[in-house]
Amino acid sequence: MSAKRPRSKLQNGAPSERHGVQDGDLQPHKKRKTVEDESTDLDSEEEEMFFEQSQLLTANSTAPKESEPADYGTIELIRLENFMCHPCLEMKFGPFMNFVVGQNGSGKSAVLTALTLCLGAKAAVTNRGGNIKSFIKEGEHVAVVEVHLRNRGDGFKKDIYGETIIVQRTFNRDGVNSYKIKAKSGKIVSSTKKELSDIIDYMSLQVDNPMTVLSQDLARQFLSNSTDEDKYKFFMKGVQLDDLYALYQTMKSQQAVIDTVLEGKAEDIRELKEDKEAAEKKFKLVKQTEDLRNSVQELLLKHAWAQVSESKTHLDATREQLHDSQKVKEGLDAELEKAGAVIESWDQRVSQARAAVESSSSSTNPLKDEQKELEDRMNTNNSKLMRNQTDGRGVHGHMVKAREKLEKAQRDVSTEKKRLAEADNGKHAGLVEEKERLEAEKSRLRLKVDNLEDSIKTEQAANSENKTKLEECRNKVRETENNLRNARGHLEQLTTNRSANLSVYGRNIPKLLEEIDRTQWKAGKPIGPVGLFVKLKDRKWSTIIERQLTRVLTGFIALSLEDKDRLMSLTRAHSCGQNNVFYTSRIPFQLKEPPSEYLTVLRALEIDNDDIRRTLVMMNQVEQTILVEDHTEGRRIMERSPDNVRFCYSINKNTNGNGFNIKMGQGSGGVDPIVGWTGRPRMATSIEEQTRLAEADIATKKIELAEARNKYAELENANSTYKNNLARLMGEKQKASTDLQRVEDQIEDLDQKLEQDNSNRELNRLEEVVTAQEEFYEQYAKQQEDNLAERQRLTEVQTGLEIEMEALNAKINEFDSHSDRLQAAHNSAIQQREQAVLTNASILEKLEQQNAEILKFTASVKEEEENLKALRIDAQRVGPMPELEGNDTTTNIEARLNQLDAEIKKKDARIGASTEKIARDYGDKTEKYNAAREEVVDLEKVHQALQQAFEERMERWSYFRKYISVQSRYQFRFLMSEREFDGKLAFDHKRGVLQLRVQPSQQATDTQRNAKTLSGGEKSFSQICLLLALWEAMGSPFRCLDEFDVFMDAVNRGVSMGLIIKAARNSVGKQFILITPQDVSTKGIDETADVRIVRMPDPERNQTRLQARR
Incomplete structure (x- = not known):
C-alpha cells in the first residue's frame, strides 16, 4: 500500500477497541453476522487455512531454496x-x-x-x-x-x-x-x-512501520514488557490493517455527512413543493386573458415578418449600389492592369537601355586596353629609335677617327719613304720595347674608358627611372595629403550641426525641410530625404546599393498627387531640382519575394515606413534583387532561375567598392559591372557610427601619407646617390681619357723616332698599318650603313603605329558618342517609366477611393444581411410567415400592439400581476422543485454506493485479518517447534488482545502457560518466534x-x-539487519x-x- 500512514509508538497507541471491528462497524445499516458469531463456519474455514499453511511451510522448510536477492528495496550501504x-x-x-x-x-x-x-x-x-x-x-x-x-x-x-x-x-x-x-x-x-x-x-x-525497524527501546519493550494489548497493536500496525481500517472509517464518516444533508434537503423539498402548488393555482387564474394575448401574438408574428420584408427591400437597394460600384472598380482594375503592363514594358526598356549603356561602357574597355597596349608599343619602338640614333653617332665617331688614322698612316708611309734616303745610326731596339709597353698601357686605358662609359649609361638609365618614380611618389604624397584634408573636413562636418549632415542630399536641403514643416499638406507631410529613413544592416554592400538606389535616396515621397506638385514647386524654388519627388498610393500591396534563404536588397535594409518600402519596390524592384557576395555563386544561382528573382548584385573582389549586376531573362541576361558609389553615405546611420568610420578613415589616410612620405624620402636619397655616382664616374672617365690621350701622344713620338731609325722594314710595317686602317674604316662604314637601314625601318614602324593610334582614337570617340546617345535613351526611358508610374499611382488613388466605397457598401450589405438573417430567425421563432396585407407595415402593427398592451395592463391590474410574471414565477418554482428532487436522488445514489463499497471493503478487511492471523498462528507454532516447544497465538479481535501460549517440551503433560510464567530465555525465544511470524505477513523488503x-x-x-537465519533463508528476497x-x-x-x-x-x-x- 502506497498511502502515507500515521506513525505511532506502541506505548502511545489508541485504545484497544480501535483495532477491533465491532458489529456496528461491519453493519452500519443492517445487522450482519460477525466472524466471531459464525464460530462453526469460521472454525472449519480457519482449519482449512491452517492446513494449507502447514503444508506450505513444511514444503518451504524441507525444499532447498536458492537465495535470490530482491530486485529493489534492500539496503546496500x-x-x-x-x-x-x-x-x-x-x-x-x-x-x-x-x-x-x-x-x-x-x-x-x-x-x-x-x-x-x-x-x-x-x-x-x-x-x-x-x-x-x-x-x-x-x-x-x-x-x-x-x-x-x-x-x-x-x-x-x-x-x-x-x-x-x-x-x-x-x-x-x-x-x-x-x-x-x-x-x-x-x-x-x-x-x-x-x-x-x-x-x-x-x-x-x-520506514514508519515499527515492525520494519524495531529500535532498541521498542525491541526491549516488545521482548520483555509488552502486554497482550501491545502485541495486538503491534500486529495490527505492522501488517497495516490499522491504517486500512482508518481509511474505511473515513468513508463511513462521509456517509454520515450525506445523511445529514439528506435530512436538510427533505424539508427544503416540502417547502418548494408548497410554493410550486401555490404558483400553479395562481397561474390557472389568468387563463381568462388568453384570447387577448393570442391576438397580441398574431400581431407580434406579423410585426416580426413585416420587419423581415422591409429589411429585404432595403438590402436589395444596397446590393444594387454595390453592384454599380463593383462595375466601376472592374473598369479601374482593367486600367490598372494596362498601366502595370506599361510599367512592366518600360521596366524592360529601362533594363535594356541600362544594359546597353553598361554594355557600351564595357565595350570601350577592350579598345582602351588596346590603346594602352599601342602606346606601350610606340614607346618601346621610340626607345629603340633613340638608341639607334645614339649608336649611329658612336659609329660615325669611330669612322672619323679611323679615317684620320688612315690618313696619318698614309702620311707616315710617305715620310718613311723620304727618310730612307738618310742613314740609320741605331737606337731602334730601345724604341720598340718602349712602344710595346705604351701599347699595353693604351689597351688598358681604352678598356677602362669603355667600362666607365657603360657604367655611366647604366647609372643614367637607373637615375631616369628613379626620377619618374620620384615624380609619381611626389604626386601620391600630394594626393594623400589632399584626401587627409578632405577626411578631416568630413569629420568636422559630422561634429558641427545637423545642416552639415544633411548637405549630402543637397546644399539647400535644410531650408527645404524647414519650408516643408511650415507648409500645410493635403494627405500628410512628405517623407524625405528618403536616405534618412533607410538604414543598411551590412555596410559591405554600401557602395553597390548606394549606386543602384541613388535617385531614390536623395528624393522625397508625396502622399497625394496634389502634394507632389506642391513639393516639386518647393524643390525648384530652393534649387533642389536634383532631388526627385515620388508619389505613392497607400493601397495595400503584396510583395512577391524569393524564398527566405536569399538575402534581397529589401531584406538588407531596415525600413520602418511602408510608403518608402512601396516606393523602393516600384522604382528599383528591391524585393526581387538578391545579394550574393561571391560572383561565381551569384551566377550559379541566377542560372537556376529562382522564383521572384530578377537581378543579383555581387562584389568585385579585385576592386574596392565595385561590383557586378547579374541579370536573367531573354534579351537582357548577362553580367554588367557596377561602379561603386564614392561619395558620402546617404543611407541613415547614427552620428556615432559615421564619426567612428570618419576617424578610422583619417587614421588609415595618415598611415598612407606616412608610407608615401617615407617612400619619397627613400627615392630622394636614391636620386642623390645616383648624382654622386654619375659625377664620380664622369671624373674617372675624364681622367682615364686624358691618360689615354697622353699615352697615344707618346706612342706617336716613338713612332716618329722609329721612323727615323728603321730601314725598309719600317716602311713595310707602315704600309701594313695603312692596310689595317683601311679595313677598320670599311668596317665602321658598313656599321653606319646598317645603322641607317635600321633607323629607316624603325621610323617606318613608328609612323605606322601613329596612324593606327589615330584610327583607334577615332573609333573610341565614336564609341563614346554612341554611349552618350545610349545614355540619353536610358534617361528618356526612365522619365517615361516615371510618367507611367504616376499614371499608375493616379489610377491607384481612384481605385483606393472606389475600394473604400465598395468596402462601405459591402459592410452595409453584410450588416443588412446579418440583420435580415437575425430578423428572419427571430420571426421564425415567433412563428411561420403569415399573409401580410398592404397596410401591414411595422408602424401600423406597432400602433395596434400598443392598444392591445393597454387593454392587457388594465386586466393585469385587476388580477394583481401580469400574466408573464405569474407564468415566469410558476416556471421558476417548478424548475427549482424538480432540481431539488434530482439533487436528492443523486445524493441517495451516492450514499447507497458508499454503503455498498464500505460493506464490501470491510468484509475483505475481515478476511485479510483472518488470513493473516491464521498464517501468523501456524508460523509461530512452526517456529516454536524448532525447539520442540508447543506454541499458540490466541487472537481476540473484539477485545484487541494477542496472547502467547507456550508449552515447553519437558512439560508436555502440563497445560500451556502464559508468556509471563516463562523463564527469561524462553520468553525471549517465544517473542523472537512471534516477531518472525509477524514479519512473514509484512511486504517490506528489509527488516x-x-x-x-x-x-x-x-x-x-x-x-x-x-532460527532467525533459517527463517531468513525461507523468506526469499528479504533482507535482515540484526544488531x-x-x-x-x-x-x-x-x-x-x-x-x-x-x-x-x-x-x-x-x-x-x-x-x-x-
Whole structure:
C-alpha cells in the first residue's frame, strides 16, 4: 500500500477497541453476522487455512531454496558523517542476513536511527531525540546520512537512477535539512521530499512501520514488557490493517455527512413543493386573458415578418449600389492592369537601355586596353629609335677617327719613304720595347674608358627611372595629403550641426525641410530625404546599393498627387531640382519575394515606413534583387532561375567598392559591372557610427601619407646617390681619357723616332698599318650603313603605329558618342517609366477611393444581411410567415400592439400581476422543485454506493485479518517447534488482545502457560518466534531488529540465531539487519554467501585508568 500512514509508538497507541471491528462497524445499516458469531463456519474455514499453511511451510522448510536477492528495496550501504557518535562511518550490507556486532557504546543503534531518518521519518519516531539537531555529533555543525538502495530488475526509474538509488539527507544545527536523491553515477536527480516518498511507496519500504525497524527501546519493550494489548497493536500496525481500517472509517464518516444533508434537503423539498402548488393555482387564474394575448401574438408574428420584408427591400437597394460600384472598380482594375503592363514594358526598356549603356561602357574597355597596349608599343619602338640614333653617332665617331688614322698612316708611309734616303745610326731596339709597353698601357686605358662609359649609361638609365618614380611618389604624397584634408573636413562636418549632415542630399536641403514643416499638406507631410529613413544592416554592400538606389535616396515621397506638385514647386524654388519627388498610393500591396534563404536588397535594409518600402519596390524592384557576395555563386544561382528573382548584385573582389549586376531573362541576361558609389553615405546611420568610420578613415589616410612620405624620402636619397655616382664616374672617365690621350701622344713620338731609325722594314710595317686602317674604316662604314637601314625601318614602324593610334582614337570617340546617345535613351526611358508610374499611382488613388466605397457598401450589405438573417430567425421563432396585407407595415402593427398592451395592463391590474410574471414565477418554482428532487436522488445514489463499497471493503478487511492471523498462528507454532516447544497465538479481535501460549517440551503433560510464567530465555525465544511470524505477513523488503538477544542466555541465543537465519533463508528476497553486542562467531555463525557479519569499531572512551587504593 502506497498511502502515507500515521506513525505511532506502541506505548502511545489508541485504545484497544480501535483495532477491533465491532458489529456496528461491519453493519452500519443492517445487522450482519460477525466472524466471531459464525464460530462453526469460521472454525472449519480457519482449519482449512491452517492446513494449507502447514503444508506450505513444511514444503518451504524441507525444499532447498536458492537465495535470490530482491530486485529493489534492500539496503546496500549506509554512510554517516558527524552523526551521533560517528565522525565518519560506512557500512555495507548483504542482500540477505546481516549481523551488526560491536561493543556497547560503539554506535550500533545509530545505524538504524540513521536509516530511519534518511528515508524520511521524523526524529520522534526513533525515540532517540526530540528534534533533528540532537543527532549531530557534539562539536559539529552539519551531519550527513546516506543510504544506498538496490534498484535492479523492475526498479524505480531505472533508466534514470541505474542499479542503485542514493538517498542523502543533510541537516545542521540551524534546523535546516535537505535531501539529495542521486543516481548510481552520483548525479543529483532530485532534491524534493516528494521524489523520496514516491521511491518509498514504489518499494514498500514502510520506514514508519515499527515492525520494519524495531529500535532498541521498542525491541526491549516488545521482548520483555509488552502486554497482550501491545502485541495486538503491534500486529495490527505492522501488517497495516490499522491504517486500512482508518481509511474505511473515513468513508463511513462521509456517509454520515450525506445523511445529514439528506435530512436538510427533505424539508427544503416540502417547502418548494408548497410554493410550486401555490404558483400553479395562481397561474390557472389568468387563463381568462388568453384570447387577448393570442391576438397580441398574431400581431407580434406579423410585426416580426413585416420587419423581415422591409429589411429585404432595403438590402436589395444596397446590393444594387454595390453592384454599380463593383462595375466601376472592374473598369479601374482593367486600367490598372494596362498601366502595370506599361510599367512592366518600360521596366524592360529601362533594363535594356541600362544594359546597353553598361554594355557600351564595357565595350570601350577592350579598345582602351588596346590603346594602352599601342602606346606601350610606340614607346618601346621610340626607345629603340633613340638608341639607334645614339649608336649611329658612336659609329660615325669611330669612322672619323679611323679615317684620320688612315690618313696619318698614309702620311707616315710617305715620310718613311723620304727618310730612307738618310742613314740609320741605331737606337731602334730601345724604341720598340718602349712602344710595346705604351701599347699595353693604351689597351688598358681604352678598356677602362669603355667600362666607365657603360657604367655611366647604366647609372643614367637607373637615375631616369628613379626620377619618374620620384615624380609619381611626389604626386601620391600630394594626393594623400589632399584626401587627409578632405577626411578631416568630413569629420568636422559630422561634429558641427545637423545642416552639415544633411548637405549630402543637397546644399539647400535644410531650408527645404524647414519650408516643408511650415507648409500645410493635403494627405500628410512628405517623407524625405528618403536616405534618412533607410538604414543598411551590412555596410559591405554600401557602395553597390548606394549606386543602384541613388535617385531614390536623395528624393522625397508625396502622399497625394496634389502634394507632389506642391513639393516639386518647393524643390525648384530652393534649387533642389536634383532631388526627385515620388508619389505613392497607400493601397495595400503584396510583395512577391524569393524564398527566405536569399538575402534581397529589401531584406538588407531596415525600413520602418511602408510608403518608402512601396516606393523602393516600384522604382528599383528591391524585393526581387538578391545579394550574393561571391560572383561565381551569384551566377550559379541566377542560372537556376529562382522564383521572384530578377537581378543579383555581387562584389568585385579585385576592386574596392565595385561590383557586378547579374541579370536573367531573354534579351537582357548577362553580367554588367557596377561602379561603386564614392561619395558620402546617404543611407541613415547614427552620428556615432559615421564619426567612428570618419576617424578610422583619417587614421588609415595618415598611415598612407606616412608610407608615401617615407617612400619619397627613400627615392630622394636614391636620386642623390645616383648624382654622386654619375659625377664620380664622369671624373674617372675624364681622367682615364686624358691618360689615354697622353699615352697615344707618346706612342706617336716613338713612332716618329722609329721612323727615323728603321730601314725598309719600317716602311713595310707602315704600309701594313695603312692596310689595317683601311679595313677598320670599311668596317665602321658598313656599321653606319646598317645603322641607317635600321633607323629607316624603325621610323617606318613608328609612323605606322601613329596612324593606327589615330584610327583607334577615332573609333573610341565614336564609341563614346554612341554611349552618350545610349545614355540619353536610358534617361528618356526612365522619365517615361516615371510618367507611367504616376499614371499608375493616379489610377491607384481612384481605385483606393472606389475600394473604400465598395468596402462601405459591402459592410452595409453584410450588416443588412446579418440583420435580415437575425430578423428572419427571430420571426421564425415567433412563428411561420403569415399573409401580410398592404397596410401591414411595422408602424401600423406597432400602433395596434400598443392598444392591445393597454387593454392587457388594465386586466393585469385587476388580477394583481401580469400574466408573464405569474407564468415566469410558476416556471421558476417548478424548475427549482424538480432540481431539488434530482439533487436528492443523486445524493441517495451516492450514499447507497458508499454503503455498498464500505460493506464490501470491510468484509475483505475481515478476511485479510483472518488470513493473516491464521498464517501468523501456524508460523509461530512452526517456529516454536524448532525447539520442540508447543506454541499458540490466541487472537481476540473484539477485545484487541494477542496472547502467547507456550508449552515447553519437558512439560508436555502440563497445560500451556502464559508468556509471563516463562523463564527469561524462553520468553525471549517465544517473542523472537512471534516477531518472525509477524514479519512473514509484512511486504517490506528489509527488516531491522536492535539487540534482539539482550535477555537471552547462551543456549537460547544460539538457538534463536539459528532460527532467525533459517527463517531468513525461507523468506526469499528479504533482507535482515540484526544488531547484537555479542560476537556471533562464538555462537557457531560464520559468514557465508547469504550471511554477512558487520563489526563495529571499538568505542573511544577517552578515559584513563583509575588508581587503585592501597
